[in-house]
Amino acid sequence: MKRRDLVKKLEAAGYKVDRDDGGHTIYEKKGGRPVQVPRHREINENTAKAILKAAGLT
Numbered sequence: 001m002k003r004r005d006l007v008k009k010l011e012a013a014g015y016k017v018d019r020d021d022g023g024h025t026i027y028e029k030k031g032g033r034p035v036q037v038p039r040h041r042e043i044n045e046n047t048a049k050a051i052l053k054a055a056g057l058t
Helices: 003-012 045-054
Strands: 016-021 024-028 035-038
Touching (some): 003 024, 003 045, 035 045
């Protein structure tokens, strides 16, 4: 999955960038747990599914 597609899904669900340092971007949502998104153009499908699951989107 492309990183930008994953970020669009997170932002549509109300997640905002909390911090942007190191090799990951951290997204947070009030009342939700923070999720880490690696900074790669392509994100492994299993990793993307795990991120969406942690965000409560699946």
